[in-house]
Amino acid sequence: MDYLTFLLAILHVHKDSFETDAPLNYHIVSESGKNVTLNCQLQMDGLVHQVTWEKIQPYQIDLLTCCNLSQGRSYTSKYPRQILSNCSQGSRSSWLLIPNATASDSGLYRCRFSARSGENETFVAKLTITDGKADNQYLLFVAGGVVLLFVVAIVIIIVISCNRRRRRQKSTPFKESWDTKSKAANNYRSPFSITQPMEDTREDIYVNYPTFSRRPKPRV
Numbered sequence: 001m002d003y004l005t006f007l008l009a010i011l012h013v014h015k016d017s018f019e020t021d022a023p024l025n026y027h028i029v030s031e032s033g034k035n036v037t038l039n040c041q042l043q044m045d046g047l048v049h050q051v052t053w054e055k056i057q058p059y060q061i062d063l064l065t066c067c068n069l070s071q072g073r074s075y076t077s078k079y080p081r082q083i084l085s086n087c088s089q090g091s092r093s094s095w096l097l098i099p100n101a102t103a104s105d106s107g108l109y110r111c112r113f114s115a116r117s118g119e120n121e122t123f124v125a126k127l128t129i130t131d132g133k134a135d136n137q138y139l140l141f142v143a144g145g146v147v148l149l150f151v152v153a154i155v156i157i158i159v160i161s162c163n164r165r166r167r168r169q170k171s172t173p174f175k176e177s178w179d180t181k182s183k184a185a186n187n188y189r190s191p192f193s194i195t196q197p198m199e200d201t202r203e204d205i206y207v208n209y210p211t212f213s214r215r216p217k218p219r220v
Contacts (some may be wrong), residue, residue, distance in 0.1 A: 009141070024108075027126040036101045040111035040123035042092040048113045048121075053085060053096045056108040056124070064096065069215075141180050 019152045042048060053064040065085040066075045072089030084097040094113075098105050111123040 006220050024125055024126055027128070029128045029130060030101055032102055032129050032131050033100055036098045036105070036127060036129075038096040038098075038109050038111070038127070040094055040113075040125075042121060043115070044115075044119060044121050046115055046117070046119070047090075048115045050114045051091075052112050052114070053083075053094070054110045054112070055079075056110055061110075064126075067094065068089075095198075098127075101127075103129050105129055133187050146192045157159045193194065 021067055027042055028036065028038065038053075041148035044154050049070045050066065052066045052069055052177055055062045055064055063077050064079050064083045065077060065087075067085065067087035068074070069087075069089060072087060074085065077083075082099060084099070085093055096109065096111070106129045109125045109127060111125075113121045
């Protein structure tokens with residue numbers, strides 16, 4: 001019965017959109033050409049008999065692997081991509097290995113544990129595969145932006161410094177002309193002080209004149 005269920009699940013199931021209905025548990029970003037491993041760990045108590053991995057696309061769900069945990073037996077799918085997964089009896093964890101991942105491997109991956117009681121536990125992982133060339137272009141773009149900002153900052157500093165120098169040069173001739181006028185006004189003044197001493201100074205004046213001796217006039 002499990003095998004028939006697996007075969008039926010391989011068929012594409014159509015719906016308006018599956019990606020919008022899947023809650024996301026974690027997101028993995030990897031470069032193209034690397035091996036990517038997705039993991040899920042069972043949290044609920046009790047025994048589970050089956051674990052499946054699926055890829056959720058916008059308009060279909062592809063079954064990747066199916067493992068019967070009661071028997072420790074896995075079933076291969078018809079998914080056109082090499083996918084590896086573990087399958088051991090009584091295991092409570094599962095992993096999915098995507099070798100040499102490419103951009104087409106990007107998308108949502110769902111891991112589902114199923115118990116015989118009908119309980120299910122689901123984990124959804126988002127995988128994004130980036131191109132190394134795109135990353136290099138992004139790094140070059142960021143580096144170019146940083147260099148451009150640095151150049152703009154230098155230009156702004158140079159413009160500000162030039163404006164300051166021009167202002168100083170404009171203010172310096174005015175100051176020099178003002179100093180020149182002040183000096184000319186000072187030179188125009190009399191070098192002699194026009195202030196006279198307030199005190200009335202008196203000087204003694206001496207006159208030299210001859211002294212004549214008084215002789216008696218002769219009698220006639």
